[in-house]
Amino acid sequence: MSYISTRGQAPALAFDDVLLAGLARDGGLYVPAAWPRLTPDDLRRFRGLSYAELAVEVMLPFLGGTIGRDDFARLVTDAYGSFAHQAVVPLVQLDARTWMMELFHGPTLAFKDVALQLLGRLFDHVLAARDSRVTIVGATSGDTGSAAIEACRDRDRVDIVILHPRGRTSEVQRRQMTSVLSSNVHNVALEGTFDDCQDAVKAMFNDAAYRDALNLSAVNSINWARIMAQIVYYVAAAVALGAPDREVAFAVPTGNFGNVYAAYAARQMGVPVAKLIVGTNENDILARFFASGEMKADGVVPTLSPSMDIQVSSNFERLLFDLMDRDGAAVATCMAGFRETGRFEVSQGQLARVRDLFAGHRCDTAGTLAVMQDAYARSGYLVDPHSAVGVAAAHAAGLDPSVPVIVMGTAHPAKFPDAVEKATGLRPPLPRHLADLYDRPERMDILANDIQILKEYVRARSRVARINA
């Protein structure tokens, strides 16, 4: 198994190198050179497995022998042992044909834990084997940051710097990051949006001398290993609801397009997926794209679902690569144009192809609150505002009623108590391990959106940079 860049110019890498590389050296994103296949018999065999057992089966082919089965099984079992629910990602039925897959039972209460609890362990394993260290730099709109910090805190071979947009996360999200006082953890509140944070991270990776001097690594979904670990729960959900003998659909609240891309990857591997429904909030660039074929960035507006306040969705490039028949040069030209003008367009043929599988739906604040109110009124079920966008998308999709729709429950309602209280009158308490979150001291640095300042900040906190100096 080797990995190639969506822009066609970077060297192909094996899994362990991709794990540490983050962004490809040509600015592209790594994808598998070929998709491993899951046969109908594989899917039937998966029916009796625990989540950790299934995770090993699904992910092993992606490793291409770079990590042995026993070592990998140990890392996976350990990672999912940190989840508060025995099923790891339980499925809850919402109505006759709609399910919610609760992905938020990990330590930081969002779906990011599913991948990042494993990634932290993979980093340790690979770095120990190489006797090496990395500097991780990441961008967050709220959830990746805390999940990555939790996964990397106190790890001797890692320094981690996380940029979040100042004042644009929920208070719980911010505190989950800034109250971790470990010496290898550094939080930056950037004067800007999530897109600015992500741009800064990519600019650091695109400076070859800088990335080499710091051994930069990534925890965002630009890192292929994030996507790999997220594929597993789509396989689990489909198998639980009848795959390979029944098709399913997924409704995915979307921002950076990593989660729904993992669903696409599961389908490429052989999971019978009838539709992928992309839910967006008022930052609806993706919903507009699936309607028109034009990708056109506007300014980011703050919403009730702040983790999805994103306009430039990194992982869309991975889908575009397939849509352009894996022509890296064409993707590079398209991305350069997008960077310059803030827009690109696909052909009518490409739009038709993409719409065979994908649909987009925009849900505004009123719609989000209505879903949360309705779920609570009907069954006492509390839905966070991001997952609510997914539920709205599922209901709007108008699919054949025989196809079960699985909504990705991406965050615990207690992460967004203000929104939940506004919708239901109830303020969900934090689980016990976070009960004193509001009393914990915080540490962060407020920085201007200036790439030189940010680069110097990260360099000064990188032990690798000090060793290499």
Ligand SMILES: Cc1ncc(COP(=O)(O)O)c(C=O)c1O
């Ligand atoms: C709670 C929550 N829901 C949905 C999303 C969107 O997921 P993705 O960026 O993978 O599209 C995010 C952030 O990524 C999130 O934190």
Ligand SMILES: N[C@@H](CCOP(=O)(O)O)C(=O)O
């Ligand atoms: N919503 C995310 C944004 C970053 O997405 P990622 O999947 O690329 O890490 C967040 O919570 O930070």
